[in-house]
Amino acid sequence: MTEDVAAATASRLMQTRVGLAAGQMKRLATSGGFAVDETTGNELIAALEGVLQTLEARWATLQRFRDHPALSDTATGQWVSAHMVATAADEKGLLTQLEQARAEFPGYIEAIQQAKRNYQSRDEETQAQLAAIPPVERS
Numbered sequence: 338m339t340e341d342v343a344a345a346t347a348s349r350l351m352q353t354r355v356g357l358a359a360g361q362m363k364r365l366a367t368s369g370g371f372a373v374d375e376t377t378g379n380e381l382i383a384a385l386e387g388v389l390q391t392l393e394a395r396w397a398t399l400q401r402f403r404d405h406p407a408l409s410d411t412a413t414g415q416w417v418s419a420h421m422v423a424t425a426a427d428e429k430g431l432l433t434q435l436e437q438a439r440a441e442f443p444g445y446i447e448a449i450q451q452a453k454r455n456y457q458s459r460d461e462e463t464q465a466q467l468a469a470i471p472p473v474e475r476s
Contacts, residue, residue, distance in 0.1 A: 359444020366451035378453035385442045385449075392439050402432050 365371055373381070392399070402425040408414035426432045 359441040359448065362448040363444055363451065366448040366455065369455055371452050372456035372459055373449060373452040374456050375453055378449050378456070381449050382446050385446050389439065389442050392435060396439075399432065399435060402426070 403422060405418040405422050408418045424430050
């Protein structure tokens with residue numbers, strides 16, 4: 338899996354509120370509902386941590402979207418300014434989505450870490466099962 342694919346997957350996780358919340362994903366991983374290999378898991382985690390680091394580094398700047406932009410004193414200018422702030426912070430707004438991502442990503446990381454452990458456990462079980470198969474005698 339390339340970094341671009343991992344980043345795209347992380348982005349889809351953030352964009353899909355219909356999808357799994359971090360708590361659901363952690364429960365799914367804890368119950369063994371999914372597994373991921375070490376390399377893929379590490380790339381997904383790196384992508385999620387990269388997004389989190391970027392959000393943290395720019396959080397103060399992003400919060401400026403809550404401020405009314407200085408537009409004209411006309412009724413139209415004031416309406417546009419208020420509309421810009423409202424749409425940035427409404428339920429589908431940029432700030433709302435980024436805040437949700439910021440809150441959910443650590444849970445996704447924990448779930449992926451568990452899924453990596455699941456994969457290792459499943460791999461060990463499969464290897465043990467394969468080793469227990471008696472060899473085929475050839476004549």
